[in-house]
Amino acid sequence: MSVVTGYNFAYLDEQTKRMIRRALLKAVAVPGYQVPFGSREMPLPYGWGTGGIQVTASVIGPDDVLKVIDQGADDTTNAVSIRRFFARVAGVATTERTPEATLIQTRHRIPETPLRAGQILVYQVPIPEPLRWVEPRETETRKMHALIEYGVMHVKLYEDITRHGRIATSYDYPVLVNDRYVMAPSPIPKFDNPKMHRMPALQLFGAGREKRLYAVPPYTKVESLDFEDHPFEVQRWDDVCALCGAADSYLDEVIVDDRGGRMYVCSDSDYCRERREAGHLGPGGPAGLEAAE
């Protein structure tokens, strides 16, 4: 793809990148703390990943290999669009293979393949404030974080249990980082929460519209909020991936007819392909594969 001229490497000017890197350093130094930053207006709409894009633009170098996923897949339209943006303004190599990437920008998923030290995972964040659903005011939530006033979060989970018999939060499930800050993991399914705990890769979070950055440094403790008698649990499926037979990955439901027929496939398209290349085959078999491609 041709690299556009007339723009600085990775679109943002160097002063802006420096401002963002400084905010990121602060974020890494205080894991889980939301650092306000002078978020710029980007040529993509707010809500489409402007925070993640600014973070990626600030840390990417010419030698980086970039992977962009949305809903776990490399070929969803917005992932394609963002990958294309960086290929155009930074001319960097891109990949769909998780182990080959040095930098992975994601929306709503953490890859199934465990990340290693040296990799950076950049999350796109719509609402960075985990307390927002119990307190809409920024002036209040900042105080609550400062005073570690997190009781309301447990009250909210407790109310779920009294009403539904279980915790009724399935994504953007709040976590406690480094025993200090309650943090929004972004709208990843709670299935992915355990992957954040002591992850060897650096995790950076960018919320462009809300003008906040935060981070989880490598090997940091990340606990999902829960109760002793209602421990945190993740989604499970009775099915396996129709294409690769995986029983350990997050599955997307695909409607196959108008009579309630459905099949399940890996949300992480790279993980699924890797397994198929290694010879694994799901119950959907080659027919399922054809349908998917």
Added chain:
Amino acid sequence: MYVAVKGGEKAIENAHRLLAEDRRGDPSVPEVTLDQISEQLSLAVDRVMTEGALYDRGLAALAVKQARGDLIEAIFLLRAYRTTLPRLAVTEPVDTAAMHIHRRISATFKDLPGGQVLGPTFDYTHRLLDFDLADPGNAPPGAPSAEPRGDPVPHVTGVLGHGGLIEREAADDPDAAVPDLTREPLAFPADRPARLQNLARGDEGFLLALGYSTQRGFGSTHPFIGEIRMGEVAVEIVPEDLGFAVEVGDLLLTECETVNQSKGPRTEAPKFTRGYGLAFGYAERKAMAMALVDRALRCRDLGEEPKAPAQDEEFVLSHADNVEASGFVQHIKLPHYVDFQGELDLIRRLRAERDAEVAQ
């Protein structure tokens, strides 16, 4: 079937080509030019410049054309361009008292220094569709021309200020740098310069509705239009190596100052208070709505208890920007099937548990 949501690069490219074709419309109809937009849809251009926070008629006209007349999309285009521009200098405050007046009206005084100048207003037109406009070529009869009056046009609020009837308005620290919301995030509580900047960039429709709400009792501020003025002002900068101000251009501005009834705290003599609105170009509705909301947001400074939405600083300032709002509202059309899968799983599980309970 999976292909529908997993579009690729090809699908995006094709979509953009379709968009370009639809934008052009029927090719047998002549293409609209930027001059035509700038001259004949000038109020659209003014709105895009105001909320796009960039005074450039040509670029704003281009944005309107590229956005197919969708003004919020045009504002977004202009903002995304603006953010790439270097900051060369900070201008001196513009002097609206020295404005070259096209229109100036006051609703508080029948006559006043500088006079009432109606100017090119929709007010008092009868909103009857003018079928003569349907056919091009019907040139309007020439408008009467007059020499500008030339006498000074002092602000009404200044006139009131002489008698101490209206609050004095002074910056807390006149030498303090003006905040730039495009460089630093908005923090709460916000000071008035930051609030005004936010409102100036804010969505006209949102401010209009909020201003309207204050008139219907949700945070009543009892406004009178002290004056509205529209015209050109000079823009000056003081280059470091010169040390004195030089004029670098002029801006067409609309300014609105309200005079608000207010008894004030018991410890002070009763006096009027103010609201302020300013917009690029001829944007009277925006400037007036902004002034009403500015005054409503000053409730705390003036010892009033905030009760209504328009007085709630976090509510108003966090939601006034239509580029932010448009992006976030529309982002929910992006795929969310991972999250939705989580919710499906949850609902099925809850239903299964309930069914099991009922069966017992």
